[in-house]
Amino acid sequence: MIPILRARNVGLALGLAAALLPVCAFGADATPPTPVAPTAAPLARWSDIKGDTYAQRSHFADGARLLLARLDGEIAPLNAKRAGMITDTKDWDFAMKEVNNCRGLLVDRIGELAQATTPEAWAHVKDEVDLAWHRAILAIDKMTSTVTS
Numbered sequence: 001m002i003p004i005l006r007a008r009n010v011g012l013a014l015g016l017a018a019a020l021l022p023v024c025a026f027g028a029d030a031t032p033p034t035p036v037a038p039t040a041a042p043l044a045r046w047s048d049i050k051g052d053t054y055a056q057r058s059h060f061a062d063g064a065r066l067l068l069a070r071l072d073g074e075i076a077p078l079n080a081k082r083a084g085m086i087t088d089t090k091d092w093d094f095a096m097k098e099v100n101n102c103r104g105l106l107v108d109r110i111g112e113l114a115q116a117t118t119p120e121a122w123a124h125v126k127d128e129v130d131l132a133w134h135r136a137i138l139a140i141d142k143m144t145s146t147v148t149s
Contacts (some may be wrong), residue, residue, distance in 0.1 A: 102136035
């Protein structure tokens with residue numbers, strides 16, 4: 001029974017990743033570019049967008065979506081590893097719950113950017129995106145340093 005569950009979880013994770021990749025990374029109407037090696041992809045960094053102003057909010061939103069894609073890229077191997085685990089998953093699941101909660105918070109904060117119609121409101125939401133991003137990175141670091149070692 002366990003191999004069936006493992007195969008199902010791996011299948012679900014791969015299916016979800018395949019379904020979301022074109023929409024998240026390239027937009028709903030865009031065609032994905034020719035595949036490239038993962039090391040050739042640009043690395044999204046908070047420092048690339050942290051100085052953006054209200055006038056640059058479109059650039060900031062695009063950069064925030066790249067950060068989310070980067071986070072998803074760090075979560076995917078963790079989910080794949082979990083799908084292969086058979087026993088002693090309690091600590092893993094607890095740590096991953098925090099990672100997924102942080103990801104959800106980042107998604108919510110990025111979604112709030114479009115609703116911020118004044119420079120003051122946008123600056124507040126930008127700060128919230130900053131906090132959510134750093135919280136997510138800390139959760140990933142904690143997950144990879146404690147549970148996966």
